Amino acid sequence: LSAKNTQYVGTPERESVSICGFCSVGCSLAMGATDNRIIDVNPAHEAHSVNGATLCVRGHFAHDFLNSPHRFISPMARKNGDQKNDELVPVAWDDALDLVVQRLLEIKNKNGPQSIAFLGSSKCSNEENYLFQKIARVQIGTNNIDNGGYIFGQSRLKVLDEKTDGGYRHSRLADLEKAEAILILGADPNHSVPVVSYYLKRAAHRGVPLIVVDPRKTELASLAAIWLSIKPQTDLELMNGLASLLHEKKAYDSAFVDRYTEGFSLFRYGLSSTEIDRISRLTNLEAAAISGAAELLKGKKIAIVIGHGIIQQKYGLHTLGAVLNLSLMTGSLGSTGAGMFVLAKENNQLGAMDMGAAPDLLPGRQSLANDTARKKWPHNWKTHISPDPGLNMVRMIEAAENGGLKALYIMGENPLRALPEPDRVKKALQKLDFIVVQDILNSETAKIADVILPGAPFSEKEGSVTNIEGRIQSFSPVVSPPGKAKPDWKILDLLAARLGNGDPYESVEKIRDEIRQLVPQYASLNAHGHGWIKTNGEKALFKEQGANGLISYYPVVSTEDDPPDNDYPFTAIVGSLRYHLGSGTRTQASGRIGDFDLAGHIGISPQDGAGHGIKNGDTVVVRSQFGAVIREVRLETSLHACHVFVPTGFNDNDAMNLFGLSDMTKPGSPGWKTCQVKVEKA
Ligand code: SF4
Missing domain, CATH: 2.40.40.20 (Barwin-like endoglucanases)
Known part of the structure; x- marks a missing residue:
């Protein structure tokens, strides 16, 4: 017997454990290789791994993209340097890197450092994203740095980071099976992060009540105690309604509220104007259904699973704030099997943010606006760091459009395929004087680059990624990169050396050393196995520190009904x-x-x-x-x-x-x- 979609492509000569390159669950894989090709992928069956003996269809079958004929195997550059008319032709590494350095420095000298931007990768390793943003900040002198996580609303989670000092990231997936009740908001984990759905299904089979809030009847909705088929974009109202009903029923954890939170009176006052009839009208949910959900949650610590239906929607920011409020008033935040389980898409979306591949955050998610935090970085890096946030991904496109941006360095992202209005994005990028694409596969974006630097995926290099639980997992190469392709950290190290300012690292371990020293959350980063991020802000440690780290409530915000659109019904x-x-x-x-x-x-x-x-x-x-x-x-x-x-x-x-x-x-x-x-x- 074999799996339905398995094709015989040889017998693996050896098998190595690695981490799935797709989603943010970070499953452990056993990758079988022969002739320097990955030919077989199975669960690694490792003790304490996030996935145990399971994988999803992507993890199991889709890694054959690693052997795609569309892989880059040599650096390439335009024959005569003309982006519009010349074809990309293979060049030597030295020539490609010299060209990148020469053009970036020319553009910096002529137009200033803010005319250059860097788009890091939610798929590259922590070490690579750290180096990438360091090149932008130290060697070019700009905060114009972002990563592909922007597309999935990652920057909106700042509201939770700021309120809790990262404390909301303590939730472990295995604890979902110990939950008292699970509220699933705007998420279809069966498809987006399938291994998370296995935890949820096991929890449901053990009798944990699920409340699924989704306009569509997802597969999990069929297992739910309550499915609330909500009108899209009105989850904020529902969260306020549930908080209000729980407050009315006196079903809040007053000991937790008093000890760990501040501003409850104001929050209560905000809820006092909440009318369930109005919420019922806005959400298209029966008032009885909303009350039924509140009754089910009453007196329980709640595990709240938050998907992109919340994060990417119009009222995403406010809804995340309202979810935090619910989590605080019920004393759920920080409890085992409760709190906030925020889903992410790409495998290192969280690590890229942790490493500072963001226009307003330094490594360790330290805000540029925080003078105390920012002022230690000139000492660390021996350069001035501007307090002004740089351009995020969309603002990079706008700046390219209006001529303010002249060069873009893209590592492991494909904005031409990932962003809305692809024609507009293409026209904007074609106005740039210089585009570098460092990637593994030919793509829509690579086709308009001036220089291609062929990188390597996780299975061909050393590094680490951070999953949605804050689990930092290291991996080693299973095979070597094809042709002349190189691990991305090596490319960045070579480039940084050419740009001057500091000795090359020459090993992943040396980059890790620096991260461990400068990013306390990553003190457990090492070459083997896994560690956990340490969220060490005062508020993150509220369970231990009590009143030193009080968490404030998000303001109670209401929305209005959008008028019907007769042209687009x-x-x-x-x-x-x-x-x-x-x-x-x-x-x-x-x-x-x-x-x-x-x-x-x-x-x-x-x-x-x-x-x-x-x-x-x-x-x-x-x-x-x-x-x-x-x-x-x-x-x-x-x-x-x-x-x-x-x-x-x-x-x-x-x-x-x-x-x-x-x-x-x-x-x-x-x-x-x-x-x-x-x-x-x-
Ligand atoms: S759930 Fe995510 S990490 Fe796990 S196998 Fe599937 S795609 Fe890979």
């Missing part, structure tokens, strides 16, 4: 299917995922199908004010009338055509999770 909800991750740059290069022959159907409700004469398999155009998606339809009973589900990652990730390129960090940004559309038969 449907609501499109974009989300993952388990076969693709993120924009699908890597999974679409997997032959085995391709063998599943998936169309990424657009889901519409049977009622809408009947009303518009649309049948299974018909082709439809889903159009927003920004762009369109054309795909086959599947009628899905999990959807309400006037809701459309558009899976991401398929068809060059055209789902992002539906959104505008708004800066998600700005209040009022509509976010990239739902939008108004019309649906027509093609």
Whole structure:
């Protein structure tokens, strides 16, 4: 017997343990290799690993992208230096690196350091992201640094970091099975982070009540004690409503509130204007259903699983604040099997932020705005660090558009496929004087680069990544990079040496040494096994330190009902299917995922199908004010009338055509999770 989608490609000569390169769960893998190729991937069955004996379809099958013919195997540069007219041709490493250094320094000298930006990677290691942001800050002198986690709303989590000093990141997935109640908000872990869904299913089978809040009837909703089929973007109201009902029932943990929080009176006052009838109207939920959920949660410590339906939505920031309030008033934060379980997409989205690959954060997530924290870095790095935040990913595109940005160095990201308004992004990037792409696969973005530096994925290098629990996991090479490709840390080390200012590291261990010294949260970073991030702010240690680290409540914020849009009467909800991750740059290069022959159907409700004469398999155009998606339809009973589900990652990730390129960090940004559309038969 063999797994359905297994193809015989040889017998592994050796097997090594590594960490999955896809999502933020960070499963342990046993990678079988022969002839310097990964040919087989299975669970590593390691004690204390996050996944034990399980893997999802991506982890199991999609790693064949590592052997893709689209891998870069040599540095490349434009034949005559003309981005628009010349082809990319292989060049020697020395020539490629010299060219990068020469052009970056020319642009810096002519236009200043703020004319250069760096886009780091939510898929590269901690050590690489640390080096990358250090090159930007120390050798170029700019805070214009971000990473691909921006696309998934990572920067919005700052509200939780600031309120709790990172203390919300103490939740362990295994503790979900010990929960008293689990509230799942805007998350479909069955598809986005499948191994998390295994924990949730086991918890449900053990009798832990699940409340699933999602407009769609997800697979977990079928196991839930209560499914709240909420109107998209109104979770904030529901959180306020639940907090208000629990307060009314006196179902809050007054000992916890008194000992670890401040501002409860003001928070209570904010809740006093909450009317359940109004919340029922805004959320499209029966008042009795909301009360039923509050009754189920009463007196319990709650594990709250938060997905991208919350983080990326219009009211994401406020909703995260309201979830924190609920977690505080019920005394859930910091309790075993309770607190906040914030999901992330890419395998090192959290580590990239921890390492300072962000425009407003230094390593250790220290805010540039915090004078005390910032002022120690000139001593560490022997250079001045500006307190002014740099450009985030969307603002980099805007700055390229308006001519303020002249050069962009992109490591392991594909903004042309991942961002909304791809044509606009392409035009903006083509206005730049110089683009460096350091990556493993040819991509939409690489095609417009001036220089390609061929990097290596996790299976071909040494490094570490940090998962959603704060588990720091190290890995070693299973095979060596193909052709002339190099581990990304080595490329950055060579580049830094050419840019001057400091001795090369020459080993991952030396980079780790520096991280361990300068980033106390990463004191346990080492070459073997795993450690845990140490969130050492006063508030993060509130359980031990009591009144020294009081956590304040987020203001109670209300929203208004959006008026109906007669031109675009449907609501499109974009989300993952388990076969693709993120924009699908890597999974679409997997032959085995391709063998599943998936169309990424657009889901519409049977009622809408009947009303518009649309049948299974018909082709439809889903159009927003920004762009369109054309795909086959599947009628899905999990959807309400006037809701459309558009899976991401398929068809060059055209789902992002539906959104505008708004800066998600700005209040009022509509976010990239739902939008108004019309649906027509093609
Ligand atoms: S759940 Fe995530 S980390 Fe685990 S195998 Fe699947 S993609 Fe990889």
